[in-house]
Amino acid sequence: MFDLVNAMKTAASGMRSQGFRLRVVGENLANVDTPGFQRKTVSFESEFNRVTGATDVRLGPIRLDETELRQSYEPGHPLADERGLITYSNVNPLIEIADAREAQRSYQTNVSIFDQARQMNGSVLDLLRR
Amino acid sequence: MFEELNVIRMASSLARHASARHRVIAENVANADTPGYRARDVQGFSTYVNEPFTPRATRAGHVSTPGPTSVRYRSEIVHDQALDASGNGNSVSIERELLKAVESQGQHARAVAIYSTVRDIMRLGLGRVR
Numbered sequence: 411m412f413d414l415v416n417a418m419k420t421a422a423s424g425m426r427s428q429g430f431r432l433r434v435v436g437e438n439l440a441n442v443d444t445p446g447f448q449r450k451t452v453s454f455e456s457e458f459n460r461v462t463g464a465t466d467v468r469l470g471p472i473r474l475d476e477t478e479l480r481q482s483y484e485p486g487h488p489l490a491d492e493r494g495l496i497t498y499s500n501v502n503p504l505i506e507i508a509d510a511r512e513a514q515r516s517y518q519t520n521v522s523i524f525d526q527a528r529q530m531n532g533s534v535l536d537l538l539r540r
Numbered sequence: 541m542f543e544e545l546n547v548i549r550m551a552s553s554l555a556r557h558a559s560a561r562h563r564v565i566a567e568n569v570a571n572a573d574t575p576g577y578r579a580r581d582v583q584g585f586s587t588y589v590n591e592p593f594t595p596r597a598t599r600a601g602h603v604s605t606p607g608p609t610s611v612r613y614r615s616e617i618v619h620d621q622a623l624d625a626s627g628n629g630n631s632v633s634i635e636r637e638l639l640k641a642v643e644s645q646g647q648h649a650r651a652v653a654i655y656s657t658v659r660d661i662m663r664l665g666l667g668r669v670r
Binding site: 412413414416417418420421423424427428431453454455456464465466467512515516519520522523524526527529530533534536537 | 555556562573637648652655
């Protein structure tokens with residue numbers, strides 16, 4: 411029974427991490443046209459939870475994508491430098507959408523595991539009802 | 541009193557095994573995107589039961605089937621070459637985990653059904669039809 415509660419806690423840690431990942435994807439996508447914006451990347455780490463004895467997931471450090479920023483030649487633009495180049499972000503919307511989909515799928519799987527654990531827990535409690 | 545009944549004891553260890561396995565599945569799913577994480581699994585319930593089912597008679601006319609009562613179900617890393625395909629060293633397959641989750645859910649439901657049936661039979665013995 412405690413195993414089931416721990417399963418729910420672990421699934422919740424997975425949901426939290428995937429939710430944060432989606433938040434970072436949203437930030438990247440929102441800043442796709444911000445000049446000089448560097449894309450943020452999320453990493454996951456597994457973490458041994460001393461209280462429950464389970465292997466939860468937590469977020470690792472958020473890093474900046476060091477790939478080259480996109481530049482285009484627009485001499486008339488007010489933000490252009492002396493060579494007429496303007497520096498945009500290095501966000502690729504296609505990659506971000508794929509990342510968002512993956513986060514969504516993983517989140518859904520965590521939700522279904524959570525729901526199954528909840529149902530199993532409920533069936534034990536139902537024994538007391540009658 | 542309930543613990544003395546072997547069928548109850550077996551059903552409760554089956555339910556505990558299902559919960560333990562579900563917890564490990566939740567860990568796997570939560571870490572589905574963690575680089576370097578290796579999928580784990582609990583061994584099947586049959587490996588924890590004394591094989592073959594040898595009834596042990598401690599007294600004349602007394603038959604019992606020994607079941608695991610206080611076993612700690614341990615999880616271990618699954619070694620499967622087919623799962624090493626992903627590039628970041630993670631060996632979790634969401635589909636496989638969902639399948640295992642449904643399996644353990646069914647196992648748990650079976651154990652609870654056995655438990656409630658035995659309880660109904662005992663009520664019948666007490667003269668109270670449910």
